[in-house]
Amino acid sequence: MGRRSRAQAAAHREAAGLVGLRRDLTEEEKLFVLTAFQESTSATQSPDGAFLTPPGLARDMAIEVVGTRVIDLGAGIGSLAFACRNPYGQADGDPARELVCVERNPEFVRIGMKIVPEATWVCGDLLEVHRNRIRLFDTAVANPPFGAHAHSGNAPGYRGSRFEYHAIALAAHLARHGVFLIPQQSAPLRYSSRPVMEHRADDECLRFQSGTGITMKPSCGIDTSYYAEDWHHPPVVTEVVTTDFADTAIARRRRSRASVTQIGQPFTRPIRAAS
Template sequence: MIENWQESARHINSIAGAFFTPWSLARDFAIEVPAGRMIDLCAGMGTLSLARWWRGQFTQHDRISEVVCVEANPDYAAVGRKLLPEARWIVGDVFDLPTDLGHFDAAISNPPFGIVKRTRSAPRFTGRPFEIHVIDIASDLADWGAFIIPQASAPFRYSGCPAGGWPATRRDGFGSGYEDCPGELHATLLAQTGIVMQPNCGIDTALCQQEWHGVSPLCEVVICDFVEARARRAPPPAEQSDLFAMAAE
C-alpha cells in the first residue's frame, strides 16, 4: 500500500510542495533517529514514522516509545491512521501545534520543499524555504532532529555525487566523502536559531531518486543537535553578562 498509493490522485501536490518519501529512503532514514518519543512534522501518511517504528520492534533498546504525527491534509492522515494506528495523529498546521505535546527525543520530517505558502513563520527563522521553518519549529520540541530537504538547502553535497562529492576522496583515497558548501542560508539559520545542519551517516538519496511519485528530487538527509542549538541561542548568565560589560568599559 505504501509504494502503490498515489497521493496526487485527489490533490495537486505540486502546489503544496508535498511528495511522499519512497519506502527505501524511509528505511535508510530510520538509522538516524534515536529511540524514545518521536514527533513527525508534515507527516503525510506517516512513511518515515512507520519505517522507524518497525525498525524499533526488533530490539528493545531501540524502540520508539511514542509517536505523534502532525499532518494538515485529512486524507493523508486517514491513510496514516491505517498504516500506523499506534501513533497519535493530529490533523493540523505545524505552525499552530497543540500546547500539550510535551518534549520529544527526536523530531523528523520530510516537509514541503521550497517557497510554499504558509500560515505564519517559525519562531526565529525569517527566510523563505518552508523546510527550514519546519526545522526551526522542531528545535523547540525535541533534542535531536533528522530531516529530508532539497540538496540546494543543505550545507553539503553527498547524494548523487561521484565518490560522495569530494574529489579528494577519489584522488587520494581519504576524506569524509562530503563536500562542504555552506552559504548565506546556513549563516542566517545559525545566527537566528543556533541550528547547524550536519551530514548523516552516509545516505545517498539519489539511489531512490526515481521512486518518488511524479517528481525526482535530489535531496539530502540532514541531522541537527537541538540541545546544542538551544544552548547557542540562550542568553548568557547574568554574572557572565556583567563580566562582558566590565570588560567593555
C-alpha cells in the first residue's frame, strides 16, 4: 500500500470527528469508524505493531466465540469485541455478553469506549492480566502484535520471541477457549489463499505446543485472504486458529485451586465510558 489517498485521509478525519462527539454513536457510525480510522499517520508502519482487524474478518472470527464471558487481549479500537457482542442472539432472548477489552494504547482505548461502551476497558499491558484475580472467561480472542514485538516480560510457560505465542499462552490462564489471528508461519497449518489445507508446523511452533501443552486447531474455514485489501497497512499472511484450554496442564492446575468470583482490581485503573 502506498501513500494514503485523499479519500482515505478524509474518511479518517471524519471517523476521528465522530469519536469526538459528545453523544453515543449509531451502529452505522461505529462501523464507519472501525473501517475508516487509521491506526497510524504513516502509510508504511503502524504504532506498536498494531494492525486493526478489518470488521469483516472480525465477524468471521466471532463465529468461533462461545459462551457469555469474553476477553479481547490487545483490543485495539474494539473490532473483535464489537463483533462479539451477539446482538442477534440478544434479540432472541440470549443474555448480553460480558466483554473485557485490554489495550495498552490510551488513544485506542478512548476510541474503543465509543465503539463498544458496554465493555469494561482496561488500559494496560496484556501480559500483566494473569496477575489479577479474574473469574474464568469462556473465550479469549486476540489479534496480537506479531513476531519479535517488544514486550515487558514473558507469558507463563513461553519464553520465545513470537509475541503471538505469548498472547496465546497467557490466554490459557484466563479462558476455556481461544480464537486467535496469527501469522501463517506461526500456525500449524496453511489454509488461507491455498486450494487445500496443509498441516505444517515449524520448529518454534512445535516447541511452543510441546512446552505449553496447547494445541492450535483450524477455524471453521476462515480464509483470511478474502480481507487482504481491507487492511490499512500491508499485512502478513495470517490464519485464524482456535484452542481448547480445558485439557492443558494449566487448566488442570487451575481447577485444583479454589475458584475466584469476579474480575478484581485491574493492574491499571480501567477507563470506563462516561455516564
